[in-house]
Amino acid sequence: MTDEATVRLLDRFLADLRAFDPVALWAHGSLAGGDYQERRSDLDLVAVLDDPVRFGTVRELIRLHRRLCADEPLAGKLHCSYLTPGTAAGAERSYITWAHNGPMYRPVTPVTRRELHAFGRVLHGVPPADLLPPVPEGELRAFVVRDQKEYWRPTVDRARLWTRDVWVDLGTVTFARATVTLRDGRLISKGEALGLLPGLGAPAEVVDDIGRRRYGDAAPPTRAWARRRAELTRDFLGPAIDGLVTRYEGSTSGWRKVRGGATRA
Numbered sequence: 001m002t003d004e005a006t007v008r009l010l011d012r013f014l015a016d017l018r019a020f021d022p023v024a025l026w027a028h029g030s031l032a033g034g035d036y037q038e039r040r041s042d043l044d045l046v047a048v049l050d051d052p053v054r055f056g057t058v059r060e061l062i063r064l065h066r067r068l069c070a071d072e073p074l075a076g077k078l079h080c081s082y083l084t085p086g087t088a089a090g091a092e093r094s095y096i097t098w099a100h101n102g103p104m105y106r107p108v109t110p111v112t113r114r115e116l117h118a119f120g121r122v123l124h125g126v127p128p129a130d131l132l133p134p135v136p137e138g139e140l141r142a143f144v145v146r147d148q149k150e151y152w153r154p155t156v157d158r159a160r161l162w163t164r165d166v167w168v169d170l171g172t173v174t175f176a177r178a179t180v181t182l183r184d185g186r187l188i189s190k191g192e193a194l195g196l197l198p199g200l201g202a203p204a205e206v207v208d209d210i211g212r213r214r215y216g217d218a219a220p221p222t223r224a225w226a227r228r229r230a231e232l233t234r235d236f237l238g239p240a241i242d243g244l245v246t247r248y249e250g251s252t253s254g255w256r257k258v259r260g261g262a263t264r265a
Helices: 003-020 029-033 055-071 110-121 137-157 161-162 165-184 191-200 202-217 221-253
Strands: 025-030 043-048 078-083 094-100 103-105 121-125
Touching: 003 055, 003 078, 003 121, 003 202, 003 221, 025 029, 025 110, 029 043, 029 110, 043 110, 055 078, 055 094, 055 103, 055 110, 110 137, 137 165, 137 221, 161 165, 161 221, 165 191, 165 202, 191 202
Parallel strands: 043 078
Antiparallel strands: 025 043, 025 121, 078 094, 094 103
16 A cells, blocks of 8 residues: 555554554554555554543544544545453444544444454554454354344345445445355455456446446446446345355354444445
8 A cells, every 4th residue: 555645644643643642553454455445445444542432532533533534635534443452352342433424333343353363454553463352263254144134134125225336336345255254264355356246146237337436437327327236236135145144144153243344344
């Protein structure tokens, strides 16, 4: 990752974050996995701050992100969850997170934790292995099945969402990544997922559309194509997710429920 605007944003973010004496700052997702596309990919980060993160700390973090968004064009793509050494092991815990231009609480999911162990990029401080326990294979697989069954399958039925680029892109790519994780135990990039989608039965027109938008200069879809694309995507994903869940759900029983994570980049 050598894109000038991204480097400037990360340098500025880390400089501002030093006021909180961070223990670590890690990157995961595309930024760490080698498939980052400036101005298109999210910047997925996890920061570890000293215990405890009080209300006043949260308020100052929100101010930090708002200043950043006002000054840096890419800051709207920067998402960061805030852990502490005492809470980092809690896969079921929700953490204050800045994402999609606002604060929220959400977990650092087993998929994210596995990414951090497998190829997390240390931007500051100690490596993930020093603070995060490893993710057992069964826990990872159970989370992926649940994410497909409880989040993505109901979302497929919300027809109005699927005329938007983001749902088409994320839904199809997440399905391909879930398939490989459950089948092979691997985490793959979005680029690799795109290459696998035709073999999984995804419509070629939709896969080409996503590829142009991620790696080329695709024009905004016409209204007619957005409707047609939504229909094609939903017709593919509904049965595909049902089949994936049916195949793997029984082999992942017994693991505790970890909510959230459908926003993985």
